[in-house]
Amino acid sequence: MTAYDVIVIGGGPAGLAAAVSAYGEGAKVLLIEREAKLGGILKQCVHDGFGLIEFKEKLTGPEYAGRFIEQAAATGVETRLLTFVTKIEKIADGFVISLVDRSGVSSVAAKSIVLATGCRERTARQVFIGGTRPAGIFTAGTTQHFVNLRGKMPVKKCVILGSGDIGLIMARRLSLEGATVEGVYEVKSTPSGLTRNIHQCLYDFNIPLHLSTTVTRCFGNDRLTAVEVAAVDEKMRPIKGTERIIECDALILSVGLIPENELAESIDVALDNRTRGPICDQNCMTSVPGVFSAGNALHVHDLVDYVSDCSRIAGKSAARFAKTQSKPERKLTQAAFDKNFLYVVPQTVDLNSDLSAVSVYFRSGYDMKARFVVRVNGKEVFSKRYSVLKPPEMEKVVLNLAEALKDGGKPEFALEDVTKLG
């Protein structure tokens, strides 16, 4: 059984960045990808807009992934493609990972692991759309796979439910390919996707966005023939009498991403109900020592640039963990955050680890003008004003908490809504 310092599971943007940075710390690294090519979901994201922060230029998804694939190739990171992880077992000095590939069943060992397993899409049934289940009901990602990777059109005239970014991108993509997008429907009263995508993908193509409206039912036995849409009340329940039938042959769903953490759960990694990703510390280490989480498996990011950024922390920390003989005991303290946040990552900080550059990622719970405040033991140690915060847009701040936390205590995050204050 080959032994590595760090094994990274998942060869998308998160896994690539983590593997490269772990290697940069002098670790022996294996990157495992279940598909035939590296790049993850970026392979099918042929639109541009990636890399503005990372590379200061607009790249397509495959180009962005390509840069990292080149970086990885230039290092000594070993890669195994078309390889599927079936099991992770904790052993005294690390982990044993069981693999399946075309050559058979095998195992590899690692001192630390990075879980960069990405997300899956929520489905029509998981948002409780009733009616029949004919052909023609696709998630946005599946549609994107057909159109961009395979050159196949699954749609003539469609309704899109959910204003998440992939849904918006697919509205534009399908329009460009000659399909009719009747409209984008969003159950919430505000869009879920980035403002720039609302403009560039919908308004520029005269595609209407219907807020506080949802799809309630599908019709058709073989192929979809129509959907029913209805306005919803403030509790997102359909309002009787507002139903409208729209004839269409496809329903495209962009109703949320769910971090894939089944492997994490199998080794008892504790998850956060809000992010649905692991609870981690400033080093992206989960509740299980030696297990790190990166990218969208940790929490759903809005931009891939941030995925790369956070995954470098995970990769670097995983390498350091693997290379350190006598590991200092973790002294975890739970961070507190108020109800104006959708979530804050990391959820914990390790007081026995470096606190001089803690990357904090957060989303607000609703649209607001706000002051972001960090307090330790009741004392304000950091604040920043935001003229606008929206749930679809993730924010990142890097904090030096070394001084504030040197005698212990816990960081408390607050979002003061200054809209209300005028």
Added chain:
Amino acid sequence: MKNKDIKKIIKDVCQVSPDIKTELKDGCVVLSGELDDWQTIYEAGAAAASKRYLGVINNVRLKGKSDGIPVPDFFDEAAEGLKPDVLVIGGGIVGAACARELKKYNLDVLLTEKSYDVATGASGRNDGCVHVGIDLHKGQQKLIYNGRGNAMYDGLCKDLDVALEKKGHMILFKSNAEGRFFSALMKLRAKQNGIPGVKYLPREEALKIETGLPSWCSGVLYMPIGGIVSPYKLTVALAENAAQNGAKILLNTTVLGMKTENGKIVSVKTNRGTIYPKVVINAAGIYADKIAEFADDRTFTIHPRKGTNLILDKKRFDYAVTSITKSPFTKLKNNLGGAESMLASATSKSHTKGGGIVRTIDGNVLVGPNAREIFEREDYATDNADIDEIINKQKATAEKLTRGDVITYFSGTRAATYEEDFVVRKGIRTKNIIETAGIQSPGITAAPAIAEDAAKWAAEMLKAGKNPSFDGIRRGVPHLAQMDAMERDALIKKNPDYGIIVCRCEEISKGEILDALRSPLPAAGTVDGIKRRVRPGMGRCQGGFCMPLVVKIIADELGIPEAEVTKAGRGSLLLYGDKNAEGVN
């Protein structure tokens, strides 16, 4: 069932609706008229049921609606002039089991199924319980066939390489006293019904078998012969083994009518030509009364009773590892009154066992089903109202149940008769037909025994001897994710396609999908057919990742364009070919 005479029936039906005419004809109670409300038509039918007569023929029409067998959209000559010894109509579990049993005799067998695959009706839309039969009554065909069928399951599933688990079923009680009292009654019933091993277990004992007991449960009635099976995998296996033994299976074939002469079926008209069988077995499920009508042998009516089941993520380990249901005696907050459902159960007015929580053979948790009388026979649409009803009801048993646990849900229609019993018999007015109708729960359990009788009767009618070359052993597609590492490794070394994982949630390999496509009944190359056989797309992502890959594998294997691969047969196309009119691929 009540034992009332025609006068009383006429009075009762009249009370339901004075616009319905009731008469006695050839031993059957025949209702006629036209109404605009299905519930009333159903209630009239139910009021007309009496064990004194052959059955209820409810011909009351629903205004402006037709419930006939849907006419297919294509016609060819694939079946023209076929002269099988036995024609089995319907590819559900009963039809498939009949086809296989018939091949134990020297008989030429043809099975027709109107859908694109077997097990697309009730056989693919139920919870897969191998029932105990504790709720059944003396005099019911259900009781006889359930008992015989249950006893056949171990051997049958072994022969057909279909997974079966007999972990038992449980009825849960809140208070100790009611548990012991009810258990004593049920043990008596079990003795009458010939059910072995039934016993009361206090909570601590029960927890050793079922870790998912709700907190209020003080004890259970444990029935060890209860089991679970995949009802559609078993149906596929039965059909495959029938085909291996020479039965011909024609999918996409709808029976449109029959010609009878002197009390015998002469020919059967389908959309694929006219068939001239010597004997017909009616296993048409939800349309069985229509087929019986064609054959001039109708003594019953099928009224569809819809049920919805929720499928939960496999990760919900805390709910059930066996099959559990709350006792109708146990009254809980927010729940149907105990007394009310107890009465319903005692008078057998309750047509579902109340639903419950079932750990399926594939490890998911099923919650449901509920029961609703509907007009449309194949209305498989789901409603949020049903989902809420099931969650509210079953929260009693799965205390933490929320909508967030649900990965998907499905509906089916039970082929119920007004007598609420099976109709398994030789033809009454027509000599060469065998009816296997009204097969609702416990139909999955009963099917092997029903088929045994039907095949025996057909063989007697045709004076057919045993088929010495019958081979009842069938090997299914290997399920590599369930194997130990050595076994799995050896298989992958023989066939590297077993090492390419296509469905990440259920860990299904390309090799397994190809095996299903190369099986004796290859799912007609449909995405849902493959899903039914080897499960890609059955997991928590519901095919979001693997569906395009499955489409490609099917297209490559069959040598057809991807745009010709369907989800579930004719008309359910997934793709329109290359994305630009000119084609870019």
